[in-house]
Amino acid sequence: MDDDQGIGRRRWQLAALLSAPLLWLGVAYLGALAVLFLSAFWTVNGFTGEVVREFSLQNFRTIVTEEVYRNVTLRSLGVAVAVTLICVALALPMAYYMAKVASPRARHWLVIAILTPLWASYLVKAYAWRVLLANDGPLDSVVGTPGYGLIAVIIVLTYLWLPYMILPIYAGLERLPDSLLEASADLGGRAGQTFRGVVLPILVPSIFAGSIFTFSLSLGDYITVQIVGGKTQMIGNLVYANVGAANNLPFAAAIATIPVIIMVVYLTAVRRSGALEEL
Amino acid sequence: MTRWVLRAVMALGLFFIYVPLLLVLVNSFNGDRTFGWPPHDFTTQWWSAAWRNGGARDALWTSVKAGLGATAIALVLGTMVAFAVQRFQFFGRDTVSLLVVLPIALPGIVTGIALDSAWRSVIAPLGIGKGLFSVIVGHATFCVVTVYNNVLARLRRSGVNLEEASADLGASPFQTFRYITFPMLRSALLAGGLLAFALSFDEIIVTTFTAGPGIQTLPIWIFNNLFRPNQAPVVNVVAAVLIVLSVLPVWLAQRLAGPEAGASRT
Numbered sequence: 001m002d003d004d005q006g007i008g009r010r011r012w013q014l015a016a017l018l019s020a021p022l023l024w025l026g027v028a029y030l031g032a033l034a035v036l037f038l039s040a041f042w043t044v045n046g047f048t049g050e051v052v053r054e055f056s057l058q059n060f061r062t063i064v065t066e067e068v069y070r071n072v073t074l075r076s077l078g079v080a081v082a083v084t085l086i087c088v089a090l091a092l093p094m095a096y097y098m099a100k101v102a103s104p105r106a107r108h109w110l111v112i113a114i115l116t117p118l119w120a121s122y123l124v125k126a127y128a129w130r131v132l133l134a135n136d137g138p139l140d141s142v143v144g145t146p147g148y149g150l151i152a153v154i155i156v157l158t159y160l161w162l163p164y165m166i167l168p169i170y171a172g173l174e175r176l177p178d179s180l181l182e183a184s185a186d187l188g189g190r191a192g193q194t195f196r197g198v199v200l201p202i203l204v205p206s207i208f209a210g211s212i213f214t215f216s217l218s219l220g221d222y223i224t225v226q227i228v229g230g231k232t233q234m235i236g237n238l239v240y241a242n243v244g245a246a247n248n249l250p251f252a253a254a255i256a257t258i259p260v261i262i263m264v265v266y267l268t269a270v271r272r273s274g275a276l277e278e279l
Numbered sequence: 280m281t282r283w284v285l286r287a288v289m290a291l292g293l294f295f296i297y298v299p300l301l302l303v304l305v306n307s308f309n310g311d312r313t314f315g316w317p318p319h320d321f322t323t324q325w326w327s328a329a330w331r332n333g334g335a336r337d338a339l340w341t342s343v344k345a346g347l348g349a350t351a352i353a354l355v356l357g358t359m360v361a362f363a364v365q366r367f368q369f370f371g372r373d374t375v376s377l378l379v380v381l382p383i384a385l386p387g388i389v390t391g392i393a394l395d396s397a398w399r400s401v402i403a404p405l406g407i408g409k410g411l412f413s414v415i416v417g418h419a420t421f422c423v424v425t426v427y428n429n430v431l432a433r434l435r436r437s438g439v440n441l442e443e444a445s446a447d448l449g450a451s452p453f454q455t456f457r458y459i460t461f462p463m464l465r466s467a468l469l470a471g472g473l474l475a476f477a478l479s480f481d482e483i484i485v486t487t488f489t490a491g492p493g494i495q496t497l498p499i500w501i502f503n504n505l506f507r508p509n510q511a512p513v514v515n516v517v518a519a520v521l522i523v524l525s526v527l528p529v530w531l532a533q534r535l536a537g538p539e540a541g542a543s544r545t
Binding site: 010013014017018020021022024025026028029030031032033035036039090093094096097098101102110112113114115116117118119120121122123124125127128129130131132134136137138141159162163191212216219220221222223227235236239240243249252253256259260263267 | 281282284285286288289292293295296297298299300302303306314315316317355356359360362363367369375378379381382384385386387388389390392393394395396397400419420423477480481483484488497498501502505514515518521522525526527528529533
């Protein structure tokens with residue numbers, strides 16, 4: 001009897017704790033997303049500009065058949081993959097140096113040095129690169145600039161998301177006991193072998209955790225593309241153009257499903273490695 | 280040998296991270312209106328021009344209000360979910376944690392247009408148009424995760440022993456919360472709240488879609504003025520101020536909660 005009451009009370013407590021967050025995120029937010037994706041199957045009357053709420057695959061047919069959309073999707077995917085790979089290539093040695101080579105005192109300051117720019121505004125950083133990459137700008141006067149375009153977008157996105165890759169890898173390395181590295185070395189493993197055979201497998205969840213940020217943030221970005229991309233277009237730009245200038249929300253919603261599907265596939269694939277626990 | 284290579288990469292990495300930021304700081308004193316490089320004369324006139332700029336100051340104030348509102352909501356909702364997930368067993372627990380991460384995992388533009396069309400079709404007919412409030416709602420949605428993660432980690436680490444001891448010694452649930460649970464969570468709430476505020480303060484995409492007419496947060500102001508050549512020096516000073524201010528939260532986290540506190544941004 002007493003137990004029953006205890007369970008009943010805990011159930012009430014749980015309901016009280018979850019009700020407001022679930023109303024907000026589960027009902028309002030998920031509901032809004034659901035309606036958005038439902039509207040991807042609607043169309044806009046080209047004459048009146050009114051939304052026609054009838055099921056139609058027209059938007060998706062356009063996206064699949066017209067080459068522009070395929071190119072933009074592939075370009076966005078390519079940028080997201082490139083940014084993620086460059087971030088991994090830069091973050092691994094940096095995080096390794098921080099966690100395993102630097103003295104504890106230096107480590108403390110290095111963590112701060114990596115953390116601080118995270119708090120600087122996204123726009124400010126993109127803006128800084130706009131100035132840096134300008135023709136006759138500082139970079140141009142030293143080594144030359146690639147100018148505004150696809151290369152600039154990849155550089156700036158890498159710059160923006162690099163700390164998001166360094167920090168999880170650093171955290172993963174910090175948990176990795178030095179004794180494992182010593183054991184590998186004692187057994188005759190060279191530095192490269194130890195890294196490939198011991199360090200890298202253990203770091204996989206951390207790398208995936210970092211890649212969730214670098215990949216998804218690059219995939220959906222359109223602000224950086226506007227600031228340093230010149231005429232480059234990515235998925236986000238198309239969505240933005242269709243919400244704003246073209247005033248075609250159903251079509252914008254249909255385009256927006258592309259990155260969402262890519263991200264859902266990616267998250268499900270990555271979840272198995274335990275990456276979500278590392279966030 | 281490997282050591283030297285690693286050290287060189289680290290140095291280059293830091294160089295890559297800091298050079299653009301330093302450039303903004305230097306340019307805020309560059310006498311040339313179009314930032315000719317290298318700078319020839321030094322001036323503080325842009326700083327005084329920025330100080331007098333009403334648009335920038337209003338936008339800053341709007342950003343602070345939006346950030347405080349979103350942080351307050353995120354603190355409440357995030358703590359509630361963290362308690363539910365960590366202290367209770369229930370069906371769909373994994374789904375709840377995924378739900379909290381979702382608004383930040385999806386591209387901002389998706390969250391932005393979803394909230395915008397929902398607001399227009401559900402809330403606007405009730406007579407509540409878009410304004411500062413809708414910005415706060417939008418920001419709170421993706422800020423919950425920072426508080427949730429910090430509080431969850433703290434609850435996981437600290438267990439329930441102290442709270443049980445407090446209850447066994449006759450404390451009421453309120454007393455236990457007031458004297459045991461809350462002090463235990465304080466630094467986690469601070470870290471989560473700081474992150475939530477920073478996330479909100481910096482956000483531009485969701486803001487673009489949820490802001491009512493005339494509502495301009497600082498990022499929106501910067502973006503709107505970024506492509507106007509005659510505003511460039513003032514934009515640059517605002518950028519410089521934001522870079523200098525970014526030291527503040529790290530310093531605060533160091534002082535109040537030790538080095539790990541600032542280490543997980545989300």
